[in-house]
Amino acid sequence: MQEVLRFRPLEAEAVAREDFAEEARQFRRSPDMPSRGLSLTIRGLRKSFGDNEVLRGIDLHIPAGQSVAIVGRSGCGKSTLLRLIAGLEKPTAGSIGFGEQARAEDIRVMFQEPRLLPWARVLSNVEVGLGRERSSADAQARAEKALVEVGLGDKRGQWPSVLSGGQKQRVALARALVSQPRVLAFDEPLGALDALTRISMQRLLERVWRDQGFTAILVTHDVSEAVALADRVLVIENGRIAHDFNVDIARPRERGSAELAALEGAILKNLLEGTEDTSDDL
Amino acid sequence: MSLIDSLPRVRAPKLPRADGLIPWIVPLAIIVIWQLACVTGFVPARVLPAPTDVALAGWKLLLSGELIRNIWVSFWRASIGFLIGGAIGFAFGLANGLSQLSAKLTDTTLQMVRNIPHLALIPLVILWFGIDESAKLFLVALGVFFPIYLNTLHGIRTVDPQLIEMGRIYGMTDGELFRRVIFPGALPSIFVGLRFALGIMWLTLIVAETIAASSGLGYMAMQAREFMLIDVVVLSILIYALLGKLADSASRALERLTLSWHPAFQKH
Numbered sequence: 408m409q410e411v412l413r414f415r416p417l418e419a420e421a422v423a424r425e426d427f428a429e430e431a432r433q434f435r436r437s438p439d440m441p442s443r444g445l446s447l448t449i450r451g452l453r454k455s456f457g458d459n460e461v462l463r464g465i466d467l468h469i470p471a472g473q474s475v476a477i478v479g480r481s482g483c484g485k486s487t488l489l490r491l492i493a494g495l496e497k498p499t500a501g502s503i504g505f506g507e508q509a510r511a512e513d514i515r516v517m518f519q520e521p522r523l524l525p526w527a528r529v530l531s532n533v534e535v536g537l538g539r540e541r542s543s544a545d546a547q548a549r550a551e552k553a554l555v556e557v558g559l560g561d562k563r564g565q566w567p568s569v570l571s572g573g574q575k576q577r578v579a580l581a582r583a584l585v586s587q588p589r590v591l592a593f594d595e596p597l598g599a600l601d602a603l604t605r606i607s608m609q610r611l612l613e614r615v616w617r618d619q620g621f622t623a624i625l626v627t628h629d630v631s632e633a634v635a636l637a638d639r640v641l642v643i644e645n646g647r648i649a650h651d652f653n654v655d656i657a658r659p660r661e662r663g664s665a666e667l668a669a670l671e672g673a674i675l676k677n678l679l680e681g682t683e684d685t686s687d688d689l
Numbered sequence: 690m691s692l693i694d695s696l697p698r699v700r701a702p703k704l705p706r707a708d709g710l711i712p713w714i715v716p717l718a719i720i721v722i723w724q725l726a727c728v729t730g731f732v733p734a735r736v737l738p739a740p741t742d743v744a745l746a747g748w749k750l751l752l753s754g755e756l757i758r759n760i761w762v763s764f765w766r767a768s769i770g771f772l773i774g775g776a777i778g779f780a781f782g783l784a785n786g787l788s789q790l791s792a793k794l795t796d797t798t799l800q801m802v803r804n805i806p807h808l809a810l811i812p813l814v815i816l817w818f819g820i821d822e823s824a825k826l827f828l829v830a831l832g833v834f835f836p837i838y839l840n841t842l843h844g845i846r847t848v849d850p851q852l853i854e855m856g857r858i859y860g861m862t863d864g865e866l867f868r869r870v871i872f873p874g875a876l877p878s879i880f881v882g883l884r885f886a887l888g889i890m891w892l893t894l895i896v897a898e899t900i901a902a903s904s905g906l907g908y909m910a911m912q913a914r915e916f917m918l919i920d921v922v923v924l925s926i927l928i929y930a931l932l933g934k935l936a937d938s939a940s941r942a943l944e945r946l947t948l949s950w951h952p953a954f955q956k957h
Binding site: 493495511512515516518520522524525526527535536538539566567568569582 | 851852854855856858859860861869870873874876948949950951952955
């Protein structure tokens with residue numbers, strides 16, 4: 408707790424810069440409108456599966472409300488890191504702490520697969536996301552609101568099997584959002600979607616992150632997606648954080664702009680160089 | 690107006706309200722051919738009586754009340770035996786699907802018992818229970834037990850582990866996880882077991898009634914054989930077919946009702 412309180416003012420300073428264009432201002436939260444997100448501090452985190460050490464000492468601080476992308480080659484441990492943050496796995500050593508006492512409903516995960524219950528209508532699938540608040544009187548109203556937020560208000564009574572892949576993933580997003588989480592972890596959420604659906608989903612993710620101010624942790628193998636969405640990109644190699652890039656580009660970000668492309672190039676170069684000495688499974 | 694719009698459309702020929710009747714065309718045709726074969730003397734009446742004779746025999750038995758009584762007795766035995774065996778099979782399927790300990794403890798034993806043809810137990814069952822009601826109920830319950838057990842177990846074991854993980858993440862209690870994820874996920878497989886079990890239910894009951902009973906459809910057929918009443922024998926066989934079809938239709942209706950989410954049951 409102490410640790411985290413010390414980080415707070417630093418974060419506020421970083422955000423409180425006066426030189427934004429008026430348009431950019433609305434895309435970044437100002438210090439007088441505090442983020443709802445939780446900050447996250449990871450110390451000496453290790454995780455082994457049997458003899459295989461997947462994470463070999465991760466130290467990381469994520470300020471409240473930041474959106475962080477984690478990139479790396481497959482098998483580098485990025486998904487394991489996300490599962491540890493979400494509490495789906497227990498660390499072998501080290502600790503993960505949130506800025507404040509987190510309720511179960513405060514931390515939500517969205518996976519590559521929508522994981523919707525096929526035997527529940529869209530609306531009840533979203534209600535699942537309320538967790539222990541599921542039986543509250545306003546559960547249905549909240550679920551409906553979350554569905555409207557992802558643009559599927561008219562699909563509330565449908566079976567998941569009739570939805571398209573992108574729509575299913577949007578229902579999964581509504582389910583993750585309905586409890587108003589303070590940390591939202593995404594594990595390759597757009598990995599299974601086609602290119603056009605991906606882009607519209609990226610916009611949607613950016614918008615809900617902006618509106619709701621949660622701390623976002625996005626695991627992806629797509630560097631262009633990482634630089635388009637995140638404030639910060641971490642590159643993980645061999646179970647360690649190899650690079651930590653700040654994406655200091657104003658929002659809304661224009662896909663394909665020179666700035667994004669340059670940063671993407673730099674990150675890709677780092678990723679590829681890092682693989683030179685362990686080029687076994689490329 | 691484009692060229693394609695102006696072309697005449699090919700339409701499937703419209704059958705007026707015939708959809709429900711199509712499945713009955715073949716059985717009706719068989720009866721008609723059968724009747725013709727008997728009337729023309731192609732099939733002698735002592736080998737196979739004509740459908741009209743069978744219907745007449747049925748009408749006489751109906752008037753005497755014997756038919757209804759025997760059907761009712763068989764139906765009662767089938768249902769009670771099914772309920773007992775199905776409930777036990779379902780309970781074991783649940784227990785062994787949800788608990789490793791329970792599965793380790795009982796599954797091997799159940800698999801051994803499963804490989805004994807349950808009808809082979811008839812001599813033993815007669816020695817134990819005589820030709821009492823309990824003998825028939827025991828055999829039906831035993832026959833129904835295994836398909837329900839195996840398919841319930843299989844259904845629970847094959848529920849998508851990702852959905853179970855999702856349920857846990859979203860804070861479902863064990864009870865909710867069962868009610869909202871595991872049971873609905875296992876249901877399609879449980880229905881497969883149910884339909885298998887219904888078939889085995891009739892088979893077991895008829896065999897048991899044929900060998901050792903003093904009432905019921907199987908008994909009626911055996912009595913008729915004693916007195917060379919071939920029309921009653923054929924009537925019994927036709928009633929088995931109808932009852933089997935009825936049980937299958939009932940389980941299908943139940944399936945449609947509870948699995949309406951399943952793509953296979955959605956209206957197009």
